[in-house]
Amino acid sequence: MNATLTASPSAGIALGVDIGGSGVKGAPVDLATGEFAAERCRVATPQPSVPEALIGAVAEVIEHFDLPEGTPIGVAYPGVVIDGIMMSAANLDKGLIGLSLPALVEERVGRPVFGANDADAAGFAEIAFGSAKGVPGTVLVTTLGTGIGSALINNGFLIPNTELGHLEIDGLDAEVRASGAARDREGLSFREWAPRLQRYFEVVDFLLHPDLIVVGGGVSRKHEKFLPLLQLRPPIIPAALRNTAGIVGAAALAAQAFG
Ligand code: BGC
Numbered sequence: 239m240n241a242t243l244t245a246s247p248s249a250g251i252a253l254g255v256d257i258g259g260s261g262v263k264g265a266p267v268d269l270a271t272g273e274f275a276a277e278r279c280r281v282a283t284p285q286p287s288v289p290e291a292l293i294g295a296v297a298e299v300i301e302h303f304d305l306p307e308g309t310p311i312g313v314a315y316p317g318v319v320i321d322g323i324m325m326s327a328a329n330l331d332k333g334l335i336g337l338s339l340p341a342l343v344e345e346r347v348g349r350p351v352f353g354a355n356d357a358d359a360a361g362f363a364e365i366a367f368g369s370a371k372g373v374p375g376t377v378l379v380t381t382l383g384t385g386i387g388s389a390l391i392n393n394g395f396l397i398p399n400t401e402l403g404h405l406e407i408d409g410l411d412a413e414v415r416a417s418g419a420a421r422d423r424e425g426l427s428f429r430e431w432a433p434r435l436q437r438y439f440e441v442v443d444f445l446l447h448p449d450l451i452v453v454g455g456g457v458s459r460k461h462e463k464f465l466p467l468l469q470l471r472p473p474i475i476p477a478a479l480r481n482t483a484g485i486v487g488a489a490a491l492a493a494q495a496f497g
Pocket of ligand 1: 384
């Protein structure tokens, strides 16, 4: 069934879709508040996430909503995105690399679609509506999910595609040890996981010296269980939008791109 929107595009609604390792989630977003304008729709990420199946899943989420003509649509994807082209796919099917997912989704749904990295989308949402709003200096937004995503923001400007989840730390790709998925995979308690995060954020601080670190992703719902265990120079706080930031940011970026 379609979720019908009552608002018109002039009321500032855009649709955001966030592709994750396990789910493709989307919702129309009220761009004045950063809140969902209708209930979120989620479909499972196809396994394997080959292009045809993934495009189908994204189209299903978009078509779930009865969007007014001209509603901007943004898709956030867990990999480097340059001019819409997927340049990497750490946790998705490698067949996506080199394709323009937005262009392929656009062909399928017959509407213009904008593409961005998922962590960049989350960072953009935190700048516009969340924990990084109005924060001067350098803010690093990280998402701790299937991978580790990063968004680097300086005085409100986003520097895209930073990929700090793939820093090599102690001989390993950082997200292999410190992501939320690594904690689940190895059955680590928050106390056992915290030293890995401590090490990760120490290295990130050593390289970038952010004024603030914001932590998002699904696990940020339980931030009180691990953020107090970290001792870092910069303040480290939970993302205000928790796990909705990817959707909200994809919508806001699309509105900016098509606005
Ligand atoms: C990907 C990033 C993505 C992050 C979070 C990493 O594996 O390389 O592009 O932002 O996961 O999904």
